[in-house]
Amino acid sequence: MSSATSSSVLRMAVSASDKRLRRHNMRRKTSSMVGCRGKDRRHHRMLSLFLRRGFSSGIQQIEKDGARILRIVKKRVDERALLTSQLSESLSTPADITRLKQLKESEPIQQAWDIWLKTRQALQETTALLEDPELRTMAEDDYTMLTTSLQDLVATTFPAILVPPSRTAHLSALMELKSGVGGSEASLFLGDMLRMYLRLAQTNRWKAAVVSSSDLDSGGMRDAVIEFRGAGAYDALRLESGVHRVQRVPATEQSGRTHTSTVAAVVLPLMEESDAQQEDLYRLEDVKIEVMRARGAGGQHVNKTESAVRLTHIPTGVTVSMQDERSQHQNKRRAFSVLASRLMAAKLAREMEERRASRRNLVSSADRSDKIRTYNYAQERVTDHRIGLSLMNLTSVMEGDGLQDFIVALQRNHDETELEELLQED
Structure with missing residues (x-):
């Protein structure tokens, strides 16, 4: 919460x-x-x-x-x-x-x-x-x-x-959609889900943008990546991760048989890169600062003044040396900038690996048995299997408005689970 x-x-x-x-x-x-x-x-x-x-x-x-x-x-x-x-x-x-x-x-x-x-x-x-x-x-x-x-x-x-406040309440979200079982019908439903989430973003006043997508000749989409920028976007969408199952008669079906298809969704926190975040990259007391005489060309000034700076980030061993500027202050400023950049690159690499691990955990495979929600078009019913909630409002859900009912119910269940764990720990 x-x-x-x-x-x-x-x-x-x-x-x-x-x-x-x-x-x-x-x-x-x-x-x-x-x-x-x-x-x-x-x-x-x-x-x-x-x-x-x-x-x-x-x-x-x-x-x-x-x-x-x-x-x-x-x-x-x-x-x-x-x-x-x-x-x-x-x-x-x-x-x-x-x-x-x-x-x-x-x-x-x-x-x-x-x-x-x-x-x-x-x-x-x-x-x-x-x-x-x-x-x-x-x-x-x-x-x-x-x-x-x-x-x-x-x-x-x-x-x-x-219930402790959410540590990710301020974060935006990155959603990945990928068609699974069902062939062309799964790719068509992926497009429907994409529109559903974009309309949900409008309702919540998030800025949504399709970062990438792979269209198919059949008219559907193989996959799509969407950014949702706005405070609370990640917390609202994180429980959408999983396999979504659709049961409906495809437009191309001649005999009227109901087909079952799946789309896998993965929601990750979207980290914003800003100057404020650089302060979280290192603590000043963890940085060893050394000054020395600059080496190389530059005349007498290079040899006589201790303008060169070397920084060592003790926890990681990352080292930065800077002697290009004439003053120690300028070299130190540039050295800290480079140190922050290198630590940021290392942090992003770790986050990338964590995202890959999260993706493997969230969606092991787009199989029908892993479903979290079923969209039954014949009965106009949407069922979330995690909380046993069924609502006869499929049209409203696909328009984005009805989806909010599931998001609220899932968040309430999440908070109740956290509270129960807190009570058990006491």
Whole structure:
């Protein structure tokens, strides 16, 4: 889940809970001005006992159902309190800077936990209003409202915050489509899928461009590579990797038989090359800097001044020597530029190998048995086999709009899986 999504969920939770708590407090003030007016006290006590038991059962059930999530949230809150206690008075040490950063990152979980405690307290206070028959109707509304708040916190807000933000949320995507089983029909469906993803890009306001493609004389495409540029493109499309199966009657089929064909999709993160990324290529403390007298032609200046520079990147052993410029400063600047270029080239080579490994893992073969999704034209049905979701909206999916329903469902399932793994680790 992206950090923007978890922040949005928290803002909505804070807003909804604040409204409910304010409404509860207003009713509580009103109730303080209204007393019991001669009602049967014995009936009053019996009703009070019944309502108290009802409250206890309700909140206990919420805490029982969300026990594992609440335990992790409480653990995170306790860890945050420990960090706060470890801060020095000056707040100037390197450890303090690290702790302050961690405290900032853990603010959402603290805010959500504070809402939980306030709402739970308000729910407990509601029992006092439930004891008065004249205020029972109003108190029951509060009870329902506050109970809903607690349930929402456990079911939605806490999970959204606990699932770590996606490290690739800012990345664009590179998609490769390749026709598989089915001959010319597979190549025709590849063209249909290409149009589907291009229309999805328009809906999400990504900049899409077909980088390369191989057209066939039959009218289809053997393969295609598409760039989707825009924040969130990779996270949205990464779960499209796999084999897509189509079941339909080809236009060239004379007897009306349904054919089954496949197209393999591979989605990779599109890394942007920029000056900011160069800072990630090396740490200054990992670079050994040596200065020396320049050698070769150049007269007395070459021999008398230490203008030559040699850089050694200790982790990799990459060495750069520069003496072309007259000043040490200029040679150092050019040497660091060359070092960055060489390290970038090495990084790209590693990424290329990783992409090849990812491609082999994501699509071992375009066989029918590896399918992730089936497009059944006769039944107007699209089925994603990973999550068991079937929707009767094939036309909408192929237009790009309906595909968003599958992307959202897959992302939700992905987040739920991550949360379950987090709960199992605790």
